[in-house]
Amino acid sequence: MEIDCDVLVYGGTSGAVGTAVEGARLGLRVLMISPSEHIGGVQIEGLGATDIDGQVEFQNSPSVGGIGLEFHHRISAAYGRSQKLETVLKEGIKDPSVWRFEPRVAESVVKNWLGEFPNIQIIKASISPAKAVDKSGGIVTKVHLSNGLHVSAKIFIDATYEGDFLASAGVSTTFGREASSVYGEMLAGVRDETIYGQIEVSIDPYRTPGDPSSGLLYGISSEPFGTPGMGDDHLMAFSFRLPLTDNLDNQLPIYKPEGYDASHYELYRRHALAGGRLYTPIVRIPGSKTDIVGCEAPLHLDLIGMNDGWADGSAEKRMEILERAALFTKGLLYFYTSDESLPLPFRKEWQRFGYPLDEFPDNNHFPRMLYIRDGRRMVSDYVITHHTAARDGGEPLVHDPVAVAYWPPDTHDARRVVRDGRVQNEGFIFKDKNNKWKPFGISYRSLVPKRVEAMNVLTPTCPSSSHLGYGSVRIEHQFYELGQACAIAADIAIKQGIPVQDVPYDTMKKELLSRGAILDASKVGVPSFPDEGLK
Incomplete structure (x- = not known):
């Protein structure tokens, strides 16, 4: 069966929603192809404690604008707190609570929002693994779907976390960590010193203590540490953004999952016995619920x-990783509540919590998808790097911003290895003494491929960036805003009959500003650095 549209949006993420809604408002015929049954990205899978105004060192709410801010207006309306949000915005108040929400509320808001537009058609399918894309020169003409549909469009937008469409369309992509030599990024590649979230106690890494021949404990890689600064294919750690609740009336108690293997948690047991730092849940989103990030302690969620192979993996490979990750995570929660080697107060605190009965009813109240922090990234003529975000000696502000990235280069650990006989996490960069950063404008050039590769393709979620550069861009409200920019660019390209590379920025800028977009990074504030306050 053949279908045609103006704009094909591939993906079910926040970036896909932002693109589809803005495209529909512009009068375009939008077809959203979602490989996932549930649309809205990680925000409907547990990320309710948003990355807005939650850090001591900075207030980034002034950078939230356009359709990203509209999403939060709709969320606040659903909670009856619209006046509170208006006050926070008008008076410049730093209040993380007004930006937070439950996954079920976010999914309802997204579903209703998309439903307002009859010119948005949604199909639940994926691109064909055999032959996904037809191209003529640098023009993508048709996409073939796994359900047998063939879709023609004028503009194609990859709004996945993984860049699956880009790769199928022959657009240059990469994944993993570049070597520091590729873009001259001091913090790139294997980290000689990982400070944030590091294991602080000595743990014997071997199944039989002191006996290397017995093999390593589950969760420790046998890979050599390597040379600092070298690149690899590892992704930053995924996790489930886990909402639990301490409301007994809305709670499925934490249970022992089928397939539980106590030996998989021996590393955690030894860490606790050695006095390692432990984490207990914190209620921080509405509905008496947590949003467990995963990195709140050196050994946590x-x-x-565990995600090696995800970025370019088949659907089957990703499902294998997802199921293994879900079993491990459910098992870890059971371990926290039941293993007698753990401190009793710690166990009792975890026993207060359970899976919320009003979340994820189709998946036994557990998130259906991982937080995909890292996948493929496009490689185009312009690349966002650590230099783009660097405060001292970094790049100047770009001349074509379509949104502002107000978040530090943030990459979770990529490996857990043995170094000098000790178990170490490796790769986390966040509140690092060498990571002095600034907000920056996200260049439109980072959303478009090389002209020779594709002239009618855009991406809001896999922009041209290094591993470190992407660490500042990969924030959900920013994906909404980049989706809005992609839709506006698509509309201009279609109306003027030009490649996306030739969309006049001044025209885009006018349209974005008329929709409340924030484009000037010099006016949103700057982070503080506690160590500098001591000088």
Whole structure:
């Protein structure tokens, strides 16, 4: 069966929603192809404690604008707190609570929002693994779907976290960590010193203590540490953004999952016995619920090294990783509540919590998808790097911003290895003494491929960036705003009959500003650095 549209949006993420809604408002015929049954990205899978105004060192709410801010207006309306949000915005108040929400509320808001536009058609399918894309020269003409549909469009937009469409369309992509030599990024590649979230106690890494021949404990890689600054294919750790609740009336108690293997948590047991720092849940989103990030303690819910193969993996490979990650995470929660080697107060605190009965009813109240922090990234003529975000000696502000990235280069650990006989996490960069950063404008050039590769393709979620550069861009409200920019660019390209590379920025800028977009990074404030306050 053949279908045609103006704009094909591939993906079910926040970036896909932002693109589809703005495209529909512009009068375009939008077809959203979502490989996932549930649309809205990680925000409907547990990320309710948003990355807005939650850090001591900075207030980034002044950078939230356009359709990203509209999403939060709709969320606040659903909670009956619109006046509170208006006050926070008008008076410049730093209040993280007004930006937070439950996954079920976010999904309802997204569903209703998309439903307002009859010119948005949604199909739940994926691109064909055999032959996905037809091209003529640098023009993509048709996409073939796994359900047998063939879709023609004028503009194609990859709004996945993984860049699957880009790769199928022959657009240059990469994944993993570049060597520091590729873009001259001091913090790139294997980190000689990982400070944030590091294991602080000595743990014997071997199944039989002191016996290397017995093999390493589950969760520790046998890979050599390597040379600092070298690149690799590892992704930053995924995790489930886990909402639990301490409301007994809305709670499925934490249970022992089928397939539980106590030996998989021996590393955690030894860490606790050695006095390692432990984490207990914190209620921080509405509905008496948590949003467990995964990295709040050196050994916690970040699934370090368990996502190898995801970025370019088949659907079957990704499902295998997802199921293994879900079993491990459910098992870890059961371990926290039941293993007698753990401190009793710690166990009792975890026992207060359970899976919320009003979330994820189709998946036994557990998130259906991982937080995909890292996948493929486009490689185009312009690349966002650590220099783009660097405060001292970094790049000047770009001349074609379509949104502002107000977040530090943030990459979770990529590996857990043995170094000098000790278990170490490796790769986390966040609140690093060498990571002095600034907000920056996200260049339109980072959303468009090389002209020779594709002239009618855009991406809001896999922009041309290094591993470190992407660490500042990969924030959900920013994906909404980049989706809005992609839709505006698509509309201009279609109306003027030009490649996306030739969309006049002044025209885009006018349209974005009329929609409340924030484009000037010099006016949103700057982070503070506690160590500098001591000088």
